[in-house]
Amino acid sequence: MQSYSPNSPEDLGYSFSPYAPARFPEAEMKKLVLQFRNTMEERRSVRKFSPDPIPKEVVLNAIRTAASAPSGANKQPWSFCLISNPEIKSEIKVRAEEEEYKSYHGRMNQQWLEDLKPIGTNHEKPFLENAPYLIVVFKKVFSTKGAKKEQNYYVNESVGIATGFLLSALHIAGLSTLTHTPSPMNFLCEILKRPENERPYLVIPVGYAHADNQVPDIQRKPLEEVLSEYD
Numbered sequence: 285m286q287s288y289s290p291n292s293p294e295d296l297g298y299s300f301s302p303y304a305p306a307r308f309p310e311a312e313m314k315k316l317v318l319q320f321r322n323t324m325e326e327r328r329s330v331r332k333f334s335p336d337p338i339p340k341e342v343v344l345n346a347i348r349t350a351a352s353a354p355s356g357a358n359k360q361p362w363s364f365c366l367i368s369n370p371e372i373k374s375e376i377k378v379r380a381e382e383e384e385y386k387s388y389h390g391r392m393n394q395q396w397l398e399d400l401k402p403i404g405t406n407h408e409k410p411f412l413e414n415a416p417y418l419i420v421v422f423k424k425v426f427s428t429k430g431a432k433k434e435q436n437y438y439v440n441e442s443v444g445i446a447t448g449f450l451l452s453a454l455h456i457a458g459l460s461t462l463t464h465t466p467s468p469m470n471f472l473c474e475i476l477k478r479p480e481n482e483r484p485y486l487v488i489p490v491g492y493a494h495a496d497n498q499v500p501d502i503q504r505k506p507l508e509e510v511l512s513e514y515d
């Protein structure tokens with residue numbers, strides 16, 4: 285039988301300090317959230333990147349932002365690989381295109397291919413070489429403390445939230461991203477020589493959008509379609 289007594293002083297490993305986030309007048313709150321909404325609604329996935337260099341410090345601060353996300357039991361079950369090395373980018377492109385070729389020519393079912401047709405994606409992934417940086421997000425299925433394995437909790441949820449923070453931070457700095465999902469993507473562990481507790485989660489090319497970049501004129505679902513209210 286497990287024991288759990290979170291309120292006994294010896295179990296409270298952390299010290300606790302006051303936290304009183306700013307409260308704004310209602311008008312200010314409305315303005316702030318609308319500003320953020322407008323900024324985030326402008327974000328679009330970009331598949332054609334300018335080769336122009338981007339400031340590394342901006343990317344590092346975006347990764348710091350991602351690493352500040354909430355996570356199950358504060359295990360922070362993520363790691364980020366930041367890749368600018370052209371040979372490594374090319375190797376990732378070659379391996380991703382091999383997998384994507386197999387996906388587009390047999391692994392995806394007809395409905396999936398139909399759903400992708402309007403977006404016009406295919407197995408070719410030039411952005412993996414053209415974007416100045418690739419960030420590969422890894423999830424840690426368990427943590428290691430020396431030789432000891434430790435459990436992580438809500439790993440997908442935690443890493444998904446961190447990735448949302450990352451995309452938002454890059455976007456508000458004027459950088460474009462794509463959430464690329466080569467599948468399967470275990471080849472990334474090999475190329476990047478990751479430890480055995482890490483699994484690839486997402487590949488994120490980062491850069492300025494190319495001057496010729498075009499995006500499909502998609503629509504976001506209206507609030508009524510995505511929200512159910514229970515007053």
Ligand code: IYR
Binds near residue numbers: 384400406465
């Ligand atoms: N992973 C493939 C296919 C793909 C899947 C979805 I869902 C997209 O929104 C876009 C593409 C690829 O990256 O091409």
